[in-house]
Amino acid sequence: MCSLEKRDRLFILKLTGDGEHRLNPNLLDSLRSTINQIRSDPSSSQSVLITTSDGKFFSNGYDLALAESNPSLSVVMDAKLRSLVADLISLPMPTIAAVTGHASAAGCILAMSHDYVLMRRDRGFLYMSELDIELIVPAWFMAVIRGKIGSPAARRDVMLTAAKVTADVGVKMGIVDSAYGSATETVEAAIKLGEEIVQRGGDGHVYGKMRESLLREVLIHTIGEYESGSSVVRSTGSKL
Amino acid sequence: MCTLEKRGVLFLLTLTGDGEHRFHPDTIATILSLLEQAKSQSTRGSILITTANGKFFSNGFDLAWAQTAGSKTGAANRLHQMVESFKPVVAALLDLPMPTIAALNGHAAAAGLMLALSHDYVFMRKDRGVLYMSEVDIGLSMPDYFSALVRAKIGTSAARRELLLSGKKIRGEEAVGFGIVDSAAYDSEEGVVEASVRLGEKLAAKKWSGEVYASIRKSLYPELCGILGLEARVFATPKL
Numbered sequence: 001m002c003s004l005e006k007r008d009r010l011f012i013l014k015l016t017g018d019g020e021h022r023l024n025p026n027l028l029d030s031l032r033s034t035i036n037q038i039r040s041d042p043s044s045s046q047s048v049l050i051t052t053s054d055g056k057f058f059s060n061g062y063d064l065a066l067a068e069s070n071p072s073l074s075v076v077m078d079a080k081l082r083s084l085v086a087d088l089i090s091l092p093m094p095t096i097a098a099v100t101g102h103a104s105a106a107g108c109i110l111a112m113s114h115d116y117v118l119m120r121r122d123r124g125f126l127y128m129s130e131l132d133i134e135l136i137v138p139a140w141f142m143a144v145i146r147g148k149i150g151s152p153a154a155r156r157d158v159m160l161t162a163a164k165v166t167a168d169v170g171v172k173m174g175i176v177d178s179a180y181g182s183a184t185e186t187v188e189a190a191i192k193l194g195e196e197i198v199q200r201g202g203d204g205h206v207y208g209k210m211r212e213s214l215l216r217e218v219l220i221h222t223i224g225e226y227e228s229g230s231s232v233v234r235s236t237g238s239k240l
Numbered sequence: 241m242c243t244l245e246k247r248g249v250l251f252l253l254t255l256t257g258d259g260e261h262r263f264h265p266d267t268i269a270t271i272l273s274l275l276e277q278a279k280s281q282s283t284r285g286s287i288l289i290t291t292a293n294g295k296f297f298s299n300g301f302d303l304a305w306a307q308t309a310g311s312k313t314g315a316a317n318r319l320h321q322m323v324e325s326f327k328p329v330v331a332a333l334l335d336l337p338m339p340t341i342a343a344l345n346g347h348a349a350a351a352g353l354m355l356a357l358s359h360d361y362v363f364m365r366k367d368r369g370v371l372y373m374s375e376v377d378i379g380l381s382m383p384d385y386f387s388a389l390v391r392a393k394i395g396t397s398a399a400r401r402e403l404l405l406s407g408k409k410i411r412g413e414e415a416v417g418f419g420i421v422d423s424a425a426y427d428s429e430e431g432v433v434e435a436s437v438r439l440g441e442k443l444a445a446k447k448w449s450g451e452v453y454a455s456i457r458k459s460l461y462p463e464l465c466g467i468l469g470l471e472a473r474v475f476a477t478p479k480l
Binding site for chain 2 (some may be wrong): 130131132134139145151152153159160161162
């Protein structure tokens with residue numbers, strides 16, 4: 001499902017195994033519990049999260065076959081991913097997605113829910129597939145798209161052409177921060193970036209609050225107005 | 241004044257004749273009815289291309305007609321009538337169950353530019369034609385749905401400022417730089433239309449569901465859709 005490795009101040013979360021890492025209820029629960037584990041770690045506010053994956057896929061989205069066999073599970077998976085994304089947004093540490101495989105639909109949203117997106121350029125693409133497969137795009141997905149993609153033309157290309165966005169195109173569109181020659185190079189770059197961020201110091205709790213504030217619209221769509229408001233109001237113990 | 245032709249999968253909407261293609265209430269009603277016609281005949285793979293003949297795409301509302309009301313109040317009422325009746329045209333384009341392309345043969349000003357921006361893609365000429373929001377120069381206030389459309393389609397503060405506050409007359413290459421149009425690589429009316437047809441055919445080949453396309457399109461522009469009273473409809477089962 002997923003593994004967690006700690007390398008000094010870096011938490012490396014990996015979607016394991018050679019499959020499509022479909023976001024079914026079990027994987028989502030596993031990811032959420034791992035994120036909670038990271039959050040409760042005493043060193044969390046001086047650390048960085050890197051999320052990556054084995055194999056050809058970062059994640060190919062929700063488990064649609066499962067949803068077809070049991071339609072109520074669509075709602076369950078969507079609710080669990082919303083909670084996971086809210087957890088990532090409130091996480092008291094910078095987050096890096098090292099995208100070493102295809103990220104489609106919900107999988108693409110998961111990648112984009114990180115502060116930095118590093119991606120290999122030799123294989124794989126980001127793909128909001130919903131237009132092609134005639135799937136509903138939840139309103140909260142659109143909040144992430146609006147929060148993370150600035151250009152109206154890029155948003156249109158991603159959502160209305162179902163573009164298969166390779167890393168270099170992603171960099172031009174402002175979705176991907178940087179592109180690398182291979183999966184290994186991408187992960188190495190993520191680790192290097194993580195270490196640089198750790199070196200800068202700073203308080204992860206403050207960082208997390210800032211991020212919640214910046215992505216408030218996404219939080220409102222994932223966990224609701226009241227919950228998102230109350231988390232912003234909590235004291236940050238600011239240094240004056 | 242305005243025709244709708246079917247060329248294979250393409251619906252070609254043309255503002256005919258050599259004039260400024262000003263929007264008089266009759267023109268607006270005709271455009272709306274032709275859009276409804278295209279919608280009723282749409283199938284998977286349908287495309288709309290809107291263009292015009294001559295030096296102008298459209299120079300906006302028929303202000304001369306408003307003036308012939310004979311009084312200041314009369315003129316204001318007529319202008320208000322045109323503003324209100326044009327709103328459903330923008331809504332119809334946002335709701336149209338097919339990709340839409342504006343092929344600008346010439347100048348697009350005020351409501352004429354709004355018509356262009358209501359399309360998914362905008363192409364213009366490199367050598368002829370300017371985009372111009374004249375309102376600041378002639379002392380007209382902007383309808384709320386005009387500003388919402390500008391905010392939806394034009395991403396940068398500088399571009400919005402130059403267009404709306406500076407009253408800049410923006411030529412092809414600059415329009416591309418500002419992100420207002422997708423391309424201005426053409427030096428003839430035929431060139432713009434050909435490019436639109438090429439893009440149209442490429443998009444048509446995907447055979448997307450028009451209903452899905454329109455729903456995703458509307459979800460890209462929630463503020464504008466709110467003002468226009470357009471709701472994104474939820475639709476059925478995905479193709480696995």
